[in-house]
Amino acid sequence: AQSVTQLGSHVSVSEGALVLLRCNYSSSVPPYLFWYVQYPNQGLQLLLKYTTGATLVKGINGFEAEFKKSETSFHLTKPSAHMSDAAEYFCAVSPTSGTYKYIFGTGTRLKVLA
Amino acid sequence: DTGVSQDPRHKITKRGQNVTFRCDPISEHNRLYWYRQTLGQGPEFLTYFQNEAQLEKSRLLSDRFSAERPKGSFSTLEIQRTEQGDSAMYLCASSSQGAGELFFGEGSRLTVL
Numbered sequence: 719a720q721s722v723t724q725l726g727s728h729v730s731v732s733e734g735a736l737v738l739l740r741c742n743y744s745s746s747v748p749p750y751l752f753w754y755v756q757y758p759n760q761g762l763q764l765l766l767k768y769t770t771g772a773t774l775v776k777g778i779n780g781f782e783a784e785f786k787k788s789e790t791s792f793h794l795t796k797p798s799a800h801m802s803d804a805a806e807y808f809c810a811v812s813p814t815s816g817t818y819k820y821i822f823g824t825g826t827r828l829k830v831l832a
Numbered sequence: 833d834t835g836v837s838q839d840p841r842h843k844i845t846k847r848g849q850n851v852t853f854r855c856d857p858i859s860e861h862n863r864l865y866w867y868r869q870t871l872g873q874g875p876e877f878l879t880y881f882q883n884e885a886q887l888e889k890s891r892l893l894s895d896r897f898s899a900e901r902p903k904g905s906f907s908t909l910e911i912q913r914t915e916q917g918d919s920a921m922y923l924c925a926s927s928s929q930g931a932g933e934l935f936f937g938e939g940s941r942l943t944v945l
Contacts, residue, residue: 727872752933761836761923761936762875808874817888818863818927820934822874 720745720811724823732831737781737796739826741809744790751792752810752820753783762808768792769814779803804830834858836937838924844943845914852910853940857926864907865934866899867923868892875923881907914944 725740743749750769754762766777773785783794792809806827810820837856845851857864862883867875878897880888883904893899896914901907911918921941925934 722874754936759938759941761938762925763936764933767933810874817880818934819865819877819880819888820867820875821877822867824872824874 720749720813720821722809722811722821722823724807724809724826726826727824728827728829730829730831731799733801734798737794737799737803737828739794739807739809739828741783741792741794741823742790743792743809743811745811745813748787748814749811750814750818751783751785752812753777753781753792753794754808754810754822756806756808756825765794765807799828799830801830801832804828836924836926836935838922838937838940840940841938842941842943844945846945847916848913850910850912851914851942852908853922853924853942855907855909855924855926855937856905857907857924858928858935861926861928861935862904863927864901865925865927866907866909867925869921869923869939870919878909878922911942914942916944918942919944 721744723742752767753765768785776782806825809823812820839854864881866878869875881901896912899909921939923939925936
């Protein structure tokens with residue numbers, strides 16, 4: 719079975735500061751890993767994904783994440799927060815075959831302070 | 833490519849009524865998923881179609897819920913005899929074979945009074 723834990727349901731950062739959103743996963747087989755962003759009353763938009771290959775993954779809007787197998791982590795970072803980054807962020811894990819059914823974390827709401 | 837579209841975006845209904853949501857996936861995608869999202873939670877898997885075949889259903893999908901995907905194109909999710917606990921955002925997603933990436937619609941928000 720697979721599961722995802724996102725530490726911190728709410729994170730506040732100042733504009734221009736480093737953004738770090740934490741995600742740990744549990745999986746009996748090597749997974750695919752994803753980060754999605756959700757703005758109010760909207761669907762989920764893919765930020766980045768790890769499937770195979772390079773463990774440091776770059777996504778849209780300056781975000782990146784590093785797959786660390788030994789730590790079972792896939793933390794999301796951005797060097798400098800922008801006001802437009804305020805949203806809810808979801809980490810997800812899926813198997814690498816079969817249904818590709820995503821299991822989502824409970825989300826982290828990012829607040830950016832002026 | 834117009835993306836995944838869902839209809840209606842919002843639905844308010846009284847307890848005990850039936851509701852139906854429609855999802856039109858990206859045209860070349862053969863995989864279609866329904867998720868449910870409640871306030872403060874991540875999306876929870878409900879069901880999965882590959883073409884017209886419903887291959888997996890979550891235990892969250894009670895007997896009052898039914899989903900179809902006739903001809904492997906659009907999909908419908910029907911909830912019969914709605915309860916207040918059914919109030920949630922219902923998200924549809926699609927993907928192509930083997931891609932692993934899901935593309936989500938903007939969701940259908942259900943409020944049961």
